[in-house]
Amino acid sequence: MPTDIHRKIVELPELLSxxxxxxTKSQTVVQCHGCFDIVHPGHIRYLQxxxxxxxxxxxxxxxxxxxxxxxxxxxxxxxxxxxxxxALEFVDFVIIDPHATAEGVLVAVRPDVYVxxxxxxxxxxxxFLRERGVVEGYGGRVIFSSGDVVFSSTRLxxxxxxxxxxxxxxxxxxxxxxxxxxxxxEDVLERFTGLRVLVVGxxxxxxxxxxxxxxxxxxxxxxxxxxxxxKVYVGGAAMLARHISAMGGRAxxxxxxxxxxxxxxxxxxxxxxxxxxxLMPARxxxxxxxxxxxxxxxxxxxxxxxxxxxxxxAEQKAALILEQQxxxxxxxxFCDFGYGMITGGLMAKVLxxxxxxxxxxxxGVSGTRTNLLQFADVDLLTPTERELRSTLHNFDEGLxxxxxxxxxxxxxRHLFVTLGKRGLVVFDRRSQDCSEPGWTDxxxxxxxxxxxxxxxDRLGCGDALLAAATLTLAGGGSLMHAAYLGSAAAAIExxxxxxxxxxxxxxxxWLTRRPELRPCEDDQANITDTLLAP
Numbered sequence: 071m072p073t074d075i076h077r078k079i080v081e082l083p084e085l086l087s088x089x090x091x092x093x094t095k096s097q098t099v100v101q102c103h104g105c106f107d108i109v110h111p112g113h114i115r116y117l118q119x120x121x122x123x124x125x126x127x128x129x130x131x132x133x134x135x136x137x138x139x140x141x142x143x144x145x146x147x148x149x150x151x152x153x154x155x156x157a158l159e160f161v162d163f164v165i166i167d168p169h170a171t172a173e174g175v176l177v178a179v180r181p182d183v184y185v186x187x188x189x190x191x192x193x194x195x196x197x198f199l200r201e202r203g204v205v206e207g208y209g210g211r212v213i214f215s216s217g218d219v220v221f222s223s224t225r226l227x228x229x230x231x232x233x234x235x236x237x238x239x240x241x242x243x244x245x246x247x248x249x250x251x252x253x254x255x256e257d258v259l260e261r262f263t264g265l266r267v268l269v270v271g272x273x274x275x276x277x278x279x280x281x282x283x284x285x286x287x288x289x290x291x292x293x294x295x296x297x298x299x300x301k302v303y304v305g306g307a308a309m310l311a312r313h314i315s316a317m318g319g320r321a322x323x324x325x326x327x328x329x330x331x332x333x334x335x336x337x338x339x340x341x342x343x344x345x346x347x348x349l350m351p352a353r354x355x356x357x358x359x360x361x362x363x364x365x366x367x368x369x370x371x372x373x374x375x376x377x378x379x380x381x382x383x384a385e386q387k388a389a390l391i392l393e394q395q396x397x398x399x400x401x402x403x404f405c406d407f408g409y410g411m412i413t414g415g416l417m418a419k420v421l422x423x424x425x426x427x428x429x430x431x432x433x434g435v436s437g438t439r440t441n442l443l444q445f446a447d448v449d450l451l452t453p454t455e456r457e458l459r460s461t462l463h464n465f466d467e468g469l470x471x472x473x474x475x476x477x478x479x480x481x482x483r484h485l486f487v488t489l490g491k492r493g494l495v496v497f498d499r500r501s502q503d504c505s506e507p508g509w510t511d512x513x514x515x516x517x518x519x520x521x522x523x524x525x526x527d528r529l530g531c532g533d534a535l536l537a538a539a540t541l542t543l544a545g546g547g548s549l550m551h552a553a554y555l556g557s558a559a560a561a562i563e564x565x566x567x568x569x570x571x572x573x574x575x576x577x578x579x580w581l582t583r584r585p586e587l588r589p590c591e592d593d594q595a596n597i598t599d600t601l602l603a604p
Contacts, residue, residue: 078156079164082178088163089126089179098124101181103172103201105132107146109154119215120185121160129155130167130175134247134516147243170512171197176204184212237519242586244516248550252587255555259577261545262318268395268428269314270388271307271405271412273325273349274375275332276529276569277360278303281369293369295362303569304339306357307405309530311345313537313559314403316571319544321345322399324391326352326380326411343571348391353378357409366526366567377439379410389419396423401430401544403536404448408439417444430544434536443479449543450552451476452486452536473497474513484549485513486539486556488532493520496553518553521561530569534559538577 080088089099102120106113106129121127134148146154148166156164167175176184184205190198191214202212245251281295304312311321323340327333327349333356340347357375361368380388388411392402402424406412424431425447433445434452442453442461453476459465462479464472473485477497481504485497496516501508539556547555558580559572581587 075153075156078162079152079166082165082175085128085163085165086178089128092126097126098183099126099128099179099181100124100183100185101128101130101172101176101179102185103130103132103167103175106151106155109151109158114158116185116187116215117155117158118160120183123183123185123213126162127160128163128165128179128181129161130165130172130179131155132170133166133168147240147247149243149247150239171201173197173200173204176201180208180210181205182210184210186212186214188214190214238585241519244518245554245586248516248548250550250554250587252581252584255551255581255587256578258542258545258547258551258555259318259574259581261547262541262574265314265319265400265541265544266398267311267314267319267321267540267544268392268399268402269307269311269321269323269405270392270402271310271325272357272407272409273304273308273323273327273333273336274306274407274409275336275356275358276303276305277301277358278568279360279362281362281364283364295364295369301568302335304336305359305530305533305569306407307411308336308340309533309569309571310403310405310537311340311347312343312571313534314541315343315345316573317538317541317559317577318574319541322395323347323349324388324395326350326378326384328353328355330355332356332358350380350384350387352380352384353410357407361529375409377408377410379413380416382415385413385416385419388416392420393423396427399428401432401540402428403540404431404433404445405533405536406433406435406437406440406444408435408437412440412444414441414444417446421446421448430540432536432540432543434532436532442476445480445482447481448483450484450486450539451480451482452488452532452539452556454488454490454532458487469495470497470513470515473515477513478510486535486553488535488560490528491520491525494518494535494553494557496549498549516550516553518557521557522564525564527567528564531560531564534563534572538572 092099100120100123102117131148131152152164152166155161165175205212278301279297280299282298284294284296287294307325308323311323314321323345327336329351336356337349360372362370404412431448432450433448435442435457442451442457445451455469458472458476462472462475464475469487473487477485483499483502487495487497489495496518498514499509500511500514503509535556538559539552542552542555555577558577562572562576562580
């Protein structure tokens with residue numbers, strides 16, 4: 071019965087109380103630990119072996135935030151993994167462990183027998199050696215199962231298609247776990263109003279040239295296009311400011327522009343939208359990117375963009391302006407597109423002072439000339455996986471490991487890594503107090519799936535995410551509120567052709583349509599049926 075299953079899933083205090091009763095009867099306590107993303111025949115044999123070693127079997131389960139087997143693992147949320155194990159008759163108790171290893175639970179539970187798979191018998195893995203040391207330290211025994219039937223959850227999952235129904239259940243459980251409800255998200259949205267955000271970075275003019283395919287050119291085997299129309303969007307750092315303003319905040323943009331008519335257009339657009347700015351004429355012409363499209367397919371991109379870094383006098387002026395604006399700011403966003411507004415000298419001058427005076431500092435990058443490592447001690451970084459790996463020149467290690475390196479190097483408090491079609495991974499520290507061990511401990515993580523299956527145009531979705539996430543943190547929302555609303559803004563942006571500001575009304579309307587935010591009387595997903603359905 072479901073009630074019997076749920077009775078087996080316990081918190082640590084209840085587990086210790088019930089084990090105390092078992093020990094008064096001289097019963098032997100056995101413990102196993104693992105991920106159990108899909109309970110396969112190898113797991114069954116392993117758990118049956120463990121149950122034969124004693125009278126009471128406790129299975130500790132690695133929580134979702136501590137599994138580092140890939141960006142989208144675990145496939146099954148911790149609540150449902152716990153139910154799968156509790157449904158097994160020979161499992162007596164299941165506990166979800168909020169730590170990366172079983173060491174802490176072993177210290178508390180002190181099982182008579184700790185059972186590990188045969189592959190650990192010769193293992194020198196430091197985490198396992200610490201677990202073994204705990205058990206043997208109080209006189210317990212470590213036993214290795216036979217391992218006669220071996221399956222790989224990872225390989226099984228790689229062979230399975232992504233099920234829309236299961237993804238929906240995963241997202242619903244993530245929302246429940248982090249208290250992401252429509253009412254709380256709407257409350258965060260309301261707090262966007264009036265928040266003052268300083269935006270620093272390169273302005274880019276995005277030009278879309280719409281064409282009609284005519285023929286193959288006679289002089290060469292290339293496509294001949296007929297020009298139909300064009301649209302110009304004020305983008306780059308100006309787009310961050312426009313998102314902030316459209317979502318209800320008050321943006322101030324500091325950027326370097328050119329001495330051309332396109333730069334004049336930037337000033338007019340910002341003024342029309344009520345955005346304050348200081349645009350320094352530090353280059354001859356504004357950065358311009360032209361994209362040639364047939365219908366909604368981009369065929370060619372041509373950049374007219376020079377890297378013109380600020381000189382020392384311009385750096386001093388920019389630093390002075392930021393210091394003057396800092397006391398009025400709720401947040402500062404640095405968005406580096408690699409064209410010269412963001413320099414190492416400027417960051418060295420302003421970041422320490424802004425850290426003392428502004429509560430929320432965030433940063434994002436775009437392009438090959440950027441460097442995430444210059445954003446020291448910020449609250450949030452939002453790179454793509456490619457940008458992250460390129461920064462650290464690390465293309466082989468796991469995403470969690472590379473993310474740890476970046477947060478260690480920059481001392482950033484939080485990190486969002488965007489994965490394109492695969493969504494976003496949230497990385498967080500176990501403690502935000504740099505004097506505590508949790509500051510340097512293994513990262514917590516959560517994977518949010520993509521909120522749209524039919525992207526129209528990916529231009530600007532990273533800017534939308536950064537703007538919404540920054541406003542959320544500045545308004546007192548949680549990190550998962552920031553990830554959810556940032557992903558929502560990115561999903562709205564990616565559904566539009568061109569660089570269009572995401573407004574508060576669009577976000578509000580989007581939230582009302584999300585099924586994972588609606589109350590549901592039955593959240594119990596039949597995972598086995600979902601995975602094994604023909």
